[in-house]
Amino acid sequence: MPNMSLVKHPMPEQDPAVRAGNFKEVALGYTRETAIEEADRCLHCRNMPCVSGCPVNVPIPDFIARIKEGDITGAYQIIRSQNALPAICGRVCPQESQCESKCVRGIKGEPVAIGRLERFAADTAMAEGAASAEKKPLCGKKAAVIGSGPAGLTCAGVLAKEGWEVTIYEALHTAGGVLMYGIPEFRLPKALVSKEIESLKELGVHIVTNAVAGKAFTVDELLAEGNDAVFIGSGAGLPNFQKIPGESLCGVYSANEFLTRLNLMKAYTFPEHDTPVKVGSRVAVIGGGNVAMDAARCAKRLGAEVTIVYRRSEKEMPARAEEVHHAREEGIIFRMLTAPLAIEGDENGFVRGMKCIEMQLGEPDERGRRRPVPVEGSEFDLPVETVIVAIGNSPNPLIKKTTPDLPTEKWGGIQTDENGRTGKKDVYAGGDAVTGAATVILAMGAGKKAAAAILEDHP
Secondary structure (H helix, E strand, O other): OOOOOOOOOOOOEOOHHHHOOOOOOOEOOOOHHHHHHHHOOOOOOOOOHHHHOOOOOOOHHHHHHHHHHOOHHHHHHHHHOOOOOHHHHHHHOOHHHOHHHHOHHHOOOOOOOHHHHHHHHHHHHHHOOOOOOOOOOOOOOEEEEEOOOHHHHHHHHHHHHOOOEEEEEOOOOOOOOHHHHOOOOOOOOHHHHHHHHHHHHOOOOEEEOOOOEOOOEOHHHHHHOOOOEEEEOOOOOEEOOOOOOOOOOEOEEEHHHHHHHHHOOOHHHOOOOOOOOOOOOEEEEEOOOHHHHHHHHHHHHOOOEEEEEOOOOHHHOOOOHHHHHHHHHOOOEEEOOEEEEEEEEOOOOEEEEEEEEEEEEEEEOOOOOEEEEEOOOOOEEEOOOEEEEOOOEEOOHHHHHHOOOOOEOOOOOEOOOOOOEOOOOOEEEOOHHHHOOOOHHHHHHHHHHHHHHHHHHOO
C-alpha cells in the first residue's frame, strides 16, 4: 500500500534568522529515508498526468518508483534521459504550477514533492559518482550554440549525445548564463551548476567564453564557418527601466547588474574580491517577480533594511509563493500597491530617497490583470540609499542588428515556430531570446524542442 499521507514531507531549511546573514543554501534537501517515504506517496498513475505538466517530459512516476526501491542512480538516469540539468531543476523549477499541479494526490491533499525528489536523486547520484550519459559516435555534423544558459545547455546536450560536434559561445567569462549570474548562491549553489556543465563537457561540448554575439562574431559568420545549424539561446539580458527621474544616480542598479556583481564577481565577499556593492542601510527593490525576491534577499544578507515596492497587490505578484514566503521570513518589508515616481539624489549625485505614490486596482488589462491606477494625493517619500530595478529584461539587440534577415518581434524577441525554427535557414532559437524572461525549465524545453528540429532537418 502506498503512503496515503495528505501532506508532503517538509523540506528542511536553515533557520530564517541565521540564513538572512549568510549566502549558504536555504533548503537543505531530503535524507534517503525521507525521500523513500515521500516517493511512497506516488500512486504511479497509469496515465501519468504529472508528465504533461513537465516542459521536458521527464517520466516522473518511473524515476519516483526507482527512489522507492532505493535505486537512486537508476532514478537519476531516468531523469537525465530527458532532463540535462536535474539538480538545477529540482531547485529552481516552479513545480507547483507545472508537474505537481497535475498530481492526483493534490486533489484531496498536497501533491507528491516531485521537485524535492528530483533534487534528491540528482544530488545523491552525482555525489556517488554517477556516470555521464552515453553518446553516439561523431556523425560529422556541427552546431554553434549562442548562450550557455538553460536553453543553450539543453540544446547542446541533446545534439552532443547524438554525435554532433557542438560549440557554445558565452558572452561572459563563466559559462552558465542566468544560472550563474542571475540566481543567488543560497538558491542555487554555483559549484553545482559548474558540475552540471562539466557533465556536458564530458559529452564533448566545447565552450568559448568572453564571446559576445554581434561583436566577436555574427550568426552569418558561424554558418560560413561550416556549422550545419546555429541555435540562439542568448536569453534576455538587457534590463528594462521605468524611465522615471533619477535612474542615473549613483546607487541605482538594475537587478541584472546587482546579481551579477554578487554571483559571478563574489561581491558579497568584499574585500576578498574587489567588486564592491554599495547598499547602505536601506534598499528599495522595484518589482514583484522572482528576480525582485532574489535581489531583495541578497541585499538583506548584505546588512540592509529592504523594502519591495510593487504596484499591484500580493495576489498579482508573479514571484513563486515559496520565494515570497522565504523573503517575509527573512524580514523583507513589502509595500504593495505602491509605485515609484522619482528617485531623488543628494548634492553629490547619490540616492537619498524615492518619491512614491499609492495605487489601487482598476479595470483588467489585456492579460486579465486589474490595472493599477494612482490614488490622488497619496504621494510619500521613502528614505533609501540604494534602488534596485527588477521589472524585466529584453533580448540582446546586437544579434538583431547584425542579422538583418532574422525575423524578430517589435519588442526584440526572435520569431520562431513552435519547434524553434526561425525564418532564417539553419538558424533556430529558444528560451528568453524568443519569449522574454520566463522560467529555467521553459527555456530548457525550448532548447530540447529546437534540438529535435535540428536533428529532423539535418538527418
